[in-house]
Amino acid sequence: MLYSAGLRAVLAIALGWGAQAVMADAAPVSGEAIKAHTAFLSDDLLEGREAGTRGYDIAAAYVATQFALYGLKPAGANPDFYQKVPLRRRSLQPDGVRFEMRTKSGAQLYQNGRDIAVDASATTLDEVIEADVVFAGWGIRAPGLRHDDYAGLNVRGKAVVILEGAPASFPGALRAHYSWIQQKERMAAEAGAIALLTLKSPEREQFSPWERTRQARPLPALGWTDPAQREHAPTIKATITLGPEVARSLFAQGGRNVDEIYQQSISSPPRGFNLPASIRLARKSVHEDSSTSNVIGVLPGTDASLKNEYIVVASHLDAWVGPKGGPDTIYNGAVDNAGGIAAMLEVARVLSAAGGAKRSVLFFATAAEEKGLLGSDYFVAHPLVPLHDIVGAISVDGLMAFHDFAGIVALGAEHSTLGEISLVAARSIGAVHEPDPIPGRGNLALSDQYPFLRVGIPVLFPNPARGSRRGGGEDVAAWDEYESRHYHQPSDDMKLPLRWDVAERWGQYMYAVVAGAANGSRRPLWYEADELAAVFAPTAARVKRP
Missing domain, CATH: 3.50.30.30 (Glucose Oxidase; domain 1)
Known part of the structure; x- marks a missing residue:
């Protein structure tokens, strides 16, 4: 599937950051590739990918191999793609x-x-x-x-x-x-x-x-x-x-x-x-003391003045593992979060094929997110690149590819210029921003962007919006079935009615967000008088809201 002229034009005109050349040269995001990654990572052979287990280590080796194939490099002075996390x-x-x-x-x-x-x-x-x-x-x-x-x-x-x-x-x-x-x-x-x-x-x-x-x-x-x-x-x-x-x-x-x-x-x-x-x-x-690993690869920046700034793309590699009392005891975690890792891998592949971006992009498969954001929390406490060089963090958590979504709920978008980049990316695939339908749930603190937010880094946590679909009407049946019966259950597996054409469209959006942030003439900035910035980044630079 080729990128539409609209995707290239909207990125180039609205961002003014050279995204048109990046998009023109990029290999297309592939829904079939997302499907293949998801199928491997959620296979029974990996036994749920719980951090500290053999199944997780196999998944980590798989991701590290993909990073190597895409030409990514270890972060900082790290000798390989693994960051050991003591558990x-x-x-x-x-x-x-x-x-x-x-x-x-x-x-x-x-x-x-x-x-x-x-x-x-x-x-x-x-x-x-x-x-x-x-x-x-x-x-x-x-x-x-x-x-x-x-x-x-x-x-x-x-x-x-x-x-x-x-x-x-x-x-x-x-x-x-x-x-x-x-x-x-x-x-x-x-x-x-x-x-x-x-x-x-x-x-x-x-x-x-x-x-x-x-x-x-x-x-x-x-x-x-x-x-x-x-x-x-x-x-x-x-x-x-x-x-x-x-x-x-x-x-x-x-x-x-x-x-x-x-x-x-x-x-x-x-x-x-x-x-x-x-x-x-x-x-x-x-x-019982043991260890697990974050898997981290960097696509080095191409611009001499911007390559030491990093955009983090984080996605958790582990799956939720709960009680094992039923006939199926393996928590495969296809949607949550083999599919999120799969989308991140496609973004890495396409961005590398496009020749990279002006800023460096740090792709981060986090360990033990389901145990309390442990891998991302550890990285922020023990960063492999200086935290002051990380200018934005984007989370890819979940692959809710159940309907041809018309909206995107981009948590954090209203607080920094990452929201403007996300809106442009959403429009490029025929979608719009929609407000958080469940603000009481506190989702901005429930995935791997949160440790970065706590140290003052602008963050974005997007997902498709439930129900609304392109062309009008709503399609909520498969989404609601997943949330009520399969989320954090052994049945979160490849038998779910995932639409890989929708996964491809979601991958295009994620690519556009990462490329926009990594190629911008200015780093992502907090907005003036923003309540999040006042708490977490009181001395950071600000810009006026659009």
């Missing part, structure tokens, strides 16, 4: 959790995976945590938004009960940032708390249901280890999600109705207060 797998011993809530009515034992949900400790093999309980609203300190749930509360040495998520009044992207549980753990630890007890409001239940949490949280988990960096930082010892009945019982002890607090939180932040209760958590964990 610690933590799991609970059999019957390794005893959780007790003590109130004026007496002590009540609760069962992990039924009444509460807690995972193994990342630092301690055998521990007992005892603490009084304090309710602290959303558990957020956001000075720029004049919000402080810890104001007037003494939480030092205590267990803090907080609502999951963030106030609806927060700007969308900042709502995502402050919803992230690791960010809430940092804020609680800085306030002196030693444990978190989280609550699922009815709104949060839509995106992160208790039923899924109670099953998944007690399972073995991964984290990256770096004692030298983290030994001085305050930490939360345990984060425990309370089931709905436990939450109601706890608040009733203080004469409070937790459902009324949920309702109040919709319109105004609930004030914190002490609860007449304490917790005792006895937990025995097992640690």
Whole structure:
């Protein structure tokens, strides 16, 4: 399939960045190539690509081989395409959790995976945590938004009960940032708390249901280890999600109705207060140290003055692996995210065939995204190229090629000039930008662009928009079927009704975005008076919004 004249012209005219020559010489994005990559990476032989497993290592070798074939180079002084990420797998011993809530009515034992949900400790093999309980609203300190749930509360040495998520009044992207549980753990630890007890409001239940949490949280988990960096930082010892009945019982002890607090939180932040209760958590964990690898290849820039600036294109190589109780125990992760890696590989191939771009492009297959953005978080803590030389980060997560989409939801687009580049790319394939339909989910903090955002780098996280299709009307059946029955399930495999012509069109959009960012006469810049830039990049250069 040849690129349309519209794609070349729109890029060249609207961007004014020499994209026409790049597009004219580029080999076309191939839907069949995307299909072939997806099929290999989601095959049963790779057994789910969980980070730290043989299947993941096979997938990493496959991606590294493709990078070599496309003429990519190792990043910085790295000798090859791999960045080792040290991991610690933590799991609970059999019957390794005893959780007790003590109130004026007496002590009540609760069962992990039924009444509460807690995972193994990342630092301690055998521990007992005892603490009084304090309710602290959303558990957020956001000075720029004049919000402080810890104001007037003494939480030092205590267990803090907080609502999951963030106030609806927060700007969308900042709502995502402050919803992230690791960010809430940092804020609680800085306030002196030693444990978190989280609550699922009815709104949060839509995106992160208790039923899924109670099953998944007690399972073995991964984290990256770096004692030298983290030994001085305050930490939360345990984060425990309370089931709905436990939450109601706890608040009733203080004469409070937790459902009324949920309702109040919709319109105004609930004030914190002490609860007449304490917790005792006895937990025995097992640690297994290992490692996995990010896979990173650089297509060097061609412009002498711009080649030391980098556009990062990140896509996670691992798949979600959950409970294995059914007849099919392999979580193939075709859509999430073998297809995203496949699209990224096609962008790398086509951009290399076009002779590269003015800026260097760092293609980044991340490890352990499904375990908490571990690979991208590790890279940002241990960058192979200077962080100040990374001028933009674009995430490719998911291949939602179920319908001939008319819109693109480009998260982060409203905050920097990456949005202008994305809009031009969308128009080149006959699509438009559409607003985030589920801002409460906090998706900008749920993929590999987020660690880059936290260090002040403009980011973009695009996906096709659900439903609307070219030519009018809606087509939601396959999309909704995937989200309700196949997302993060063993059935996310090549039997899904993916349309490879649509995957090809999506690849064309992604190529146009990366080429536009990498060939621009100016680096991606934050907009003036942008709330994200104010938090994450207060001293960065700004431009006026268009």
